[in-house]
Amino acid sequence: MNRWVYLFSEGSKEQKDLLGGKGANLAEMTKLGLPVPTGFTVTTEACLYYLNHGNQLISDMKDQVMDAVEKLSAKTGKKFGDMENPLLVSVRSGSKFSMPGMMDTVLNLGLNDQTVAALASNSQNERFAYDCYRRLLQMFGNVVMGMDNSDFENRITALKKVNGLSFDNELTADHWNQIVSEYKEIYRKKLQREFPQDPIEQLYLAIEAVFGSWNNQRAKTYRRLHDISDDLGTAVNIQEMVFGNFGDSSGTGVVFSRNPSLGDPGLFGEYLINAQGEDVVAGVRTPKPIQVLADELPEQFQQLKSICEDLEKHYQDMQDVEFTIEREKLFILQTRSGKRTSKAALTILLDFYKEGIINEAELVSRIEAKDLEAALHPNFDEDALKNRVSFLSGLAASPGAATGAAYFTAEAATEAKARGERVVLVREETSPEDIEGIAVSEAVITSRGGMTSHAAVVARGMGICSVVGCERLTVLEENKATVGEEVIEEGTILSVDGTSGKIYFGEIPMEEVTNTVALDELHVIWDRHAKIKVRANAETPKDIATGMALGAVGIGLARTEHMFFEKSRLLQFRQLILADSLDERLEVLKDLKQVQKQDFKFMYEAAEGKPTTIRLLDPPLHEFLPKGADEYREVAKELGKTYNEVKRKTDNLAEVNPMLGFRGLRLGVAYPEIYQMQAEAIIEAACEVTKETGLAIQPEIMIPFTIDAQEFARVRSSIEEAIQRSLKEYKQDLSYQIGTMIEIPRACFVADEIAQHADFFSFGTNDLTQMALGLSRDDSPRIINQYMEAGIFADDPFQVLDESGVGALMKLAIERGRQVNPKLKIGICGEAAAHPKSIAFLNNLAIDYISCSPFRIPQAKMTLAQDAL
Template structure:
């Protein structure tokens, strides 16, 4: 009988066994230490325990079988390489135990330094550090050794055994107070010996045992602590925020200690191969002589610029610059480097592709193309839409004079300053006078749209990132801070209070839509050069601005590579014009209901209150020329480009006063004996049309079927506007979109009437009008093959498709429970911000496939909020849509991401 051999799983790798491409297995830090080792750079020897070991440990609660033996074997190899043994009393090897996940999570997980020190090896460390001959420094070495020991007990106690860190800090403060000194570096060896004794007592009090003296036990416990730190509260929160999968786990790096605190010829530092803030080339970094890395992080001593190292230790400085250049050429990117100098010997402790600002990302990508290190496809891969969006918002120029009085949710980025107003009408009035205003509300609603358009920014005391205020503001590229619950907003009194201060209408405030900060008074604002470029007021060929030149170059390549067209959601001529300047290739959503607000609301009321056909026809006749003029303006701005016009979608009662308010007004007027016949008629109509859940009631196509003449008037206005434009030499390409269709029969009924009107109006003008539908009801997605028989195009309304797919209302649920779902990890991100690929995305995929199967020439687009979300754009590219549509401000973001989707997809089309 054959004997089946069991192959032991490999959990531990020496640095020489790995490389930078093994980040999934070795974590970012381990993979890069391995890469530097293989490049022949001076890396302290060590080994990496894999992420797979961590995953198994977290799943079972114990170390994987065989891990202890593998660690022992690699530790023995490390001891041979260093010529020392871990914790040897005479000549000890000490190691650091550091976390290292695939993705950088700075400060989120644990590290333990000086592992291997105990009551005996501390003496050997002092002897080792003292040196010999003229350079011998027994006193300094003694201090160094005992300081290292107290650091181990403090770090080990807090990290491994959950001893409260403040107890160690209090003991340290007591010693400094007794000595009359302020800085740790002023403590001598005797002070530190006493501190070690004090730390041991603290350790025993909280753990019930003595500080472990066995070096291998220290190592094993430290490794487990690093594994456990993967699920520490701060690490979980960080992963959730950065969308890092919880299943990855962390690797653990065990590295021979090198010391930067052995005297003036030692030190530690951080270096960047380019400026991570601006992308400028040069030498950037900090150095601290006679210090360990944690001293730099703790900020207990002031660092010096990296250039000063040339004066202190030119040989190490020159070697460091050579290594920095080698690493940047090798990684073909900005590198972030940590190093230590131990008595004139340079050691590389870490490198990684460095984090950078959005501006630096574009500038560096352009530089590396110029240097021949990467091509334009790779440059496009290295930037993203979120970074571009950051560059498009104005920002505050803050100094110490400005302190935030409150903080809300940064719902739509940017910096906005203006006089406080509390009503939409007042915002419009002051803006017409040329004044800047901030619209302050408890929450906004569709009636506030004109005020939101007029305002520089919107501030609400309720709501979150997907509230009405947030969504509309983002769509307009308008700064918004929502959910600032520290504000007590009193709209009737036209004031709000915050931090004990009252802010009245007309007072100036400044709001930061990125941080959520709210300031009293005017904070200086810096405009975005990138927006000036997109607006056409800054010529990229004639500017010295490296950022604008880089953005221009990369955006040009994105446009060449992308397959997806990018349209804009625009309801006015001004919005259409801006969208075109920003690169839109048409309008994917023109919301006609926005044309019925303001002064036209009275005409809509007349339509709703009409009791006879004649009254209804008069109301529609009054609306027709106004609608036609709106469309003429938009078609002219979009000359030659398609314009998708959605017929009226929301429930009609949104154009009427709220039921409760109207009932109170009528009752009060009756009490006074006033004539309220008209108000009573209005109240009766509001009661007749009132719905408990209007999002699922009489709206969209249902309105067109129930209110005679409504859709017909809109179709006529659209077609007459297109014909008028044709006569004026403007090419109008209207596409009429029927909303909320759930059955093909609905679309067929509306289409039959629309085609009759179009044929009557178009005549010999040559105008062509397409008719399609908005796929926003799950049933429509599931019966797309049938609906495609009657539709020339589909546009996915992913906002409503998300609401109906999940079964909740966007306006209601965020404040109710979204925070808890995000906290529990049920949502990684709100499904209204980024498309739910598994659920709603599957509906989109089904509809696209079945629609095209029934009608191969079916045009497919998306016009929901997700059309401008970077991650969602990649999905829409993948499923084969023809275009995405988003707010004008996000058009450049969608263009960039469509290009990135093309270069990142194997076999993608390029134009």
């Protein structure tokens, strides 16, 4: 025989599938000996059986329910429908996951025209008894029979008005008696039948209504939005009533065991004296803060506080507790894990750890990425977001959320910012010239480009929220874009969610509480567990400082070409690449060396002596060349060249496939003087900072785009020459390393040959992925999306390391490199490195560090620590 019903004394918290969350916790609290009114649960299996077999309560279920009612009677000494001492119950739904969209509660079930009189005489409180009865009529009518609640509420409002009263608790027994008659009349009129007087019929109807509510539209929508399976069903909890509306020594309330917004310890919540549960949420009267209960009913307050503390310890989680006090006796009606803001989530876990409620491993494993993310970036208010529909989406390139006015050029963005506007920069794609526009924007949106495109990398580095590759976005002109029929004009207010990749029209309020949890404590703990270190991809003093503050142990990738994104620098850089002769180039290099030296000094100081890997120039030239007649004219004027000279040289340098073109050390082979200048600047800056600060600066010079051992050796020896010159001039000794990026498949195969000349490797998985998969890092989002939709790719390989392809190449390179040089230091600095899914794989490779954008460091460290547990 199937078991459809469990007494609270028979279940436990582990049985959420069968008893629902509420039922399982009521059972657990009963087991713990807490003051829970007795009751029983009709299982989720009963619900599913009911729904799948013609919506009928089979006799077997009814028998088991009646059997449990008998046991309840025996325990309470009261009887269902009894004229002397009637048993009243509450009926509540409770599925495995809390679902606010479902039917919820019917109270005072068991009352009828006779039992209400018994309740009045037993309690010697007629007002109370008729208040209970009208509540039953109202809730049963609304929740079970689907009547409109306002039909009932209007009667109370009218009665109060006639009598010049403001609050429900001012109504007398006679008033409630009158309301009961009116309610019964409404019931008769609307449903063409009487309110059922038989408590057993009431009970069966209520159970059926709860079962049926599993499939109501609100519940279905809620499940769809929250990814909850339709196959779970809901349980029904039937529990002896306790009365918070008995008088002034009774009351009811809801408390959190800690503050759910901030995480501070201590009870947080509210209550109402002389009220039943629904009054607190319904806003009939204004509830009082729970701390007032300490004065009003001090003993009960202390008991509630100590129960909440016990529950927290038992569940090892912050609890959301419903309670009722009936004539000074406290009852707990429900406990569940409390919803909280991200800030509260982190604070509570850290406090639990300090209070000994959880151990270090639990602390490490229980922090959720979304909470950590929210600690670093602002977010939209969750409730506000629920009611909004996005009109555009793309790749979630850089997390956080922001609202601002749309502008389509860096200049317009900068001007708008200067006027005091908040700005969202909307571009087809971005280039180094947009850098100032990006820096003043709250968010950046592009229609083209993937997770490693210029906009994505730069915005992520700056901690600005960004959504890239929005395919449906067409940027038409400098002041207009379209998305299907929708038009975005200059000044249109957009809200951008860089965490979900969604974009909305209009303003969305931000989450009020921003996180101020000191991550320092967590870093110390994560560092104790993680096997792999985390460095920052950063080059500006600000980004480096952010990286250090967010727990980086050094810099793993300083992209020196990023140091030329500022307008004045860009011009110098253009002068370098547009130079016609060695002399002209050397002239520019002389100035650039001073500028770079200063840059590197700032960098070393910001990194406070931690290991610093500086990558020599790797400029995909198309990112730096002037574009179009206006820019040719401007550059020609600034550099003292003719328009035609600039155009000719630009045409000469233009490449069909610049990402595979004149990049990286190809530049160093063609123009050794450029890398020599950089090496000198790196070394001389290190000498000066060492001398000035006493920090032992040990630069790691990284050569990009290596294909071949001879190629690398040639460039290495050329820069070593320059380094020796500088050291001689400075009369200083300094230890430094020269290593290479491994980002071309061939370099993986010949890693043993390269390792004979290199002091370290750092995998550039952005380029390695581009080349291993033959997918352009800038043009592939459409293809990748299609492949993901078709199920060919599980993830975007530029976001999550492609283990079987790129990962296999990495393994090979590590194996071959270390065969020759067992001490070879190995890192990874491509964007995929920091993704939690990549980290599981990287943890098994013998690499020394991961390097990523500053704002991704905490999550990378957390995942490394969690994986190592």
